[in-house]
Amino acid sequence: MSEGIKIKIGLEIHVQITSLRTKLFCPCSSDYRGKPPNSNVCPVCLGLPGALPVVNKEAVREALKVALALNSRISNMLVFTRKHYFYPDLPKNYQISQYDGVGSLPIAKGGYIKIEDDSLSKVVRIRRINIEEDPGRITYPTGSMVTSPYTLIDYNRSGIALLEIVTEPDLESPREARIFIDKLTSILEHLGVTNPELEGAVRVDANISIEGGERVEIKNIGSPKEVEKALQYEIARQTAIVKSGGKVARETRHWDKNRGVTISSRAKELEEDYRYFPDPDLPPIPITNELIDEVRRSLPELPNERIKRFMSEYKLSRYLAHVIVIRSKVLADAFESAVRKCGNADTIASILVNELLRWVDECHFTIEEGLARLTAERLCKLVQYLKERKLSSKLVKEYVRRVVIEDIDPDELITKGYVSIMDFGYLSNIVDEVFRENPKAVEDAKKNPKAINYLVGQVMKKTKGKADPQITYELIVRRLRENAS
Ligand SMILES: [Zn+2]
Numbered sequence: 001m002s003e004g005i006k007i008k009i010g011l012e013i014h015v016q017i018t019s020l021r022t023k024l025f026c027p028c029s030s031d032y033r034g035k036p037p038n039s040n041v042c043p044v045c046l047g048l049p050g051a052l053p054v055v056n057k058e059a060v061r062e063a064l065k066v067a068l069a070l071n072s073r074i075s076n077m078l079v080f081t082r083k084h085y086f087y088p089d090l091p092k093n094y095q096i097s098q099y100d101g102v103g104s105l106p107i108a109k110g111g112y113i114k115i116e117d118d119s120l121s122k123v124v125r126i127r128r129i130n131i132e133e134d135p136g137r138i139t140y141p142t143g144s145m146v147t148s149p150y151t152l153i154d155y156n157r158s159g160i161a162l163l164e165i166v167t168e169p170d171l172e173s174p175r176e177a178r179i180f181i182d183k184l185t186s187i188l189e190h191l192g193v194t195n196p197e198l199e200g201a202v203r204v205d206a207n208i209s210i211e212g213g214e215r216v217e218i219k220n221i222g223s224p225k226e227v228e229k230a231l232q233y234e235i236a237r238q239t240a241i242v243k244s245g246g247k248v249a250r251e252t253r254h255w256d257k258n259r260g261v262t263i264s265s266r267a268k269e270l271e272e273d274y275r276y277f278p279d280p281d282l283p284p285i286p287i288t289n290e291l292i293d294e295v296r297r298s299l300p301e302l303p304n305e306r307i308k309r310f311m312s313e314y315k316l317s318r319y320l321a322h323v324i325v326i327r328s329k330v331l332a333d334a335f336e337s338a339v340r341k342c343g344n345a346d347t348i349a350s351i352l353v354n355e356l357l358r359w360v361d362e363c364h365f366t367i368e369e370g371l372a373r374l375t376a377e378r379l380c381k382l383v384q385y386l387k388e389r390k391l392s393s394k395l396v397k398e399y400v401r402r403v404v405i406e407d408i409d410p411d412e413l414i415t416k417g418y419v420s421i422m423d424f425g426y427l428s429n430i431v432d433e434v435f436r437e438n439p440k441a442v443e444d445a446k447k448n449p450k451a452i453n454y455l456v457g458q459v460m461k462k463t464k465g466k467a468d469p470q471i472t473y474e475l476i477v478r479r480l481r482e483n484a485s
Helices: 057-069 174-191 224-243 289-297 303-313 318-327 329-342 345-362 367-373 376-387 393-406 410-415 424-437 439-447 449-462 469-484
Strands: 007-016 081-084 094-097 112-117 120-133 137-139 152-154 161-167 202-210 216-221 251-256 261-267
Touching (some): 057 120, 057 161, 057 174, 057 289, 094 120, 112 174, 120 174, 174 202, 174 224, 174 329, 224 251, 224 261, 303 329, 318 329, 329 376, 345 367, 345 376, 345 393, 367 393, 376 393, 376 410, 393 410, 424 439, 424 449, 424 469, 439 449, 439 469, 449 469
Parallel strands (some): 216 251
Antiparallel strands (some): 007 161, 007 202, 081 094, 112 120, 120 161, 137 152
């Protein structure tokens, strides 16, 4: 799509610090989801006159964890800045944030994340990390800003602690952007800072420019997959403008995921439009080396170390280790607890990666929901039956599908007679049938051993996948030999 055109993408990722019990500057609960609108508020997060913010020290510790994990330089002062703009989700008309400029500074600057894939290995630089407050939540009754006759605002989310993590424009494709976000969220999940499965916990603004055009910002994209789609759309749109001799305007656009398009929302503000100045309600607080050292000592095992350990301790392939750890900490934890229970790391890893993830994605379950059904106990039963050859590997796949979708125990499927057929006599009859019905395939198989698989497949089809593949294969080979002589 974008062959030969140079693309620059930078990301601003807003991550809610979901590990906190209260909001960033007030004692309101951080657990705002599912509450009646505007019930989780107080004078501070509603921005009423005279209300005074008090910084949540735990939020600062969480931000320091992230800064250390991303190899960033931590500032020696914590300074909060007012960022002014008028929007209905912001009751004070300014957001308490941080700013990299005169009289102010972000909690950390610099740093990097290394991203990897089969064909990719690159270092993406971090520009800065800010702590700031989340605005309220805007709902459009028809789902679209353009078609809704009115807008609803809920301030329950107003004042939730956010980290804003800004990258340099080092990313060069939508795919790289998605891989970066997956890696970052995996790090944050391992740090215990955020639960990325919560709705709205990770939101992304993406800046994108193509050669010869201005920078366009796409606001508020909800998930890594959506980021990839929005960027693909933008590249196609901008490329078409440049190719037809037009000029891409510098602007802010909005991703409409229902329609799969970006829509122009406003001309981009310049930094000076925000009238940044240090918040007089929040005097600067020193960030001491003692505090930084203490936080450093509390850092848990991070994804890169964990992938390496999975490869050495459990002898997993790089691919399996990478998918398990980066896809979700919850998945990696489930893998380890199943292996502790019944060993067979490789089998468990492939069931999780190839089967569980497939059905979780297909059914739009969270990984937690999938794992609540495919528990360590059930996983271990499947591994055991596979070893005993009670179940073929093909049947195990079918079992995982039914366990995840129907929440059924493997033993219940077994008592329903859902097991591998290992009965020689029975299978022998089916092989006879298949030979009669497929004379041409039989002739092929005599000359070319690879064609035997087709015949095995036919037996599988007749037995709905229940035939033991090893026995079936042996029976077919024997029958071919008899036929030849
Ligand atoms: Zn409040």
